Amino acid sequence: EAGVTQFPSHSVIEKGQTVTLRCDPISGHDNLYWYRRVMGKEIKFLLHFVKESKQDESGMPNNRFLAERTGGTYSTLKVQPAELEDSGVYFCASSQDRLNEQYFGPGTRLTVT
Amino acid sequence: EDKVVQSPLSLVVHEGDTVTLNCSYEVTNFRSLLWYKQEKKAPTFLFMLTSSGIEKKSGRLSSILDKKELFSILNITATQTGDSAIYLCAVGNYGGSQGNLIFGKGTKLSVKP
DSSP: OOOOEEEOSEEEEOTTOOEEEEEEOOTTOOEEEEEEEOTTSOOEEEEEEETTEEEEOTTOOSTTEEEEOGGGSOEEEEESSOOGGGOEEEEEEEESSTTSOOEEOOOEEEEEO | OOEEEEEOSEEEEETTOOEEEEEEEEOTTEEEEEEEEESSSSOEEEEEEOSTTOOEEETTEEEEEETTTTEEEEEEOSOOGGGOEEEEEEEEESSTTSOOEEEOOOEEEEEEO
16 A cells, blocks of 8 residues: 655745645545654644544644645645745655544645845 | 753664663654664664554664653664664654654764774
């Protein structure tokens, strides 16, 4: 069974540019989560989808971040315009049920210069 | 504010040693505690604990939860160099969409030959 995949693995952009990260969850997992780890800090929750619906976006830092999951399969996370403090590793995870264990992807390392 | 604290932050041992990693938490409406192993990229799921006093075991790894004292330990016996990784502790609660995991900073374990 394929795990959670993320694309790209690493992105380097300049401040003010736009970046879109993609996550493909494990097939059949309705629950999809985005997390972020900035340098020296713990992994922090961003938001939670159930199928195509946002269940909880309390962790989204501001309105420069937009997450979508059209069709309830893969998800994208767009940062526009990117700022220096957005640099970090963005993880995606999925689970069959919201109370089950979450399976993580390898992350996308975002560097904003 | 909900928080998860792991100790130690870093640990160096020799092959064959036994190690104990600690995770304490202060989380409202506790639901579950999860352990992950992160070697290079994706955190890999190890255990999910929901009940006090019931040990979960997988090979040389075991974990137990104490909901009264609000902590969990992860034991690794007869360590091998392949156990070198960052071990992450995360707690799920019944707040929000119930999908939000709150992470500790992790314990970096290095096993020397």
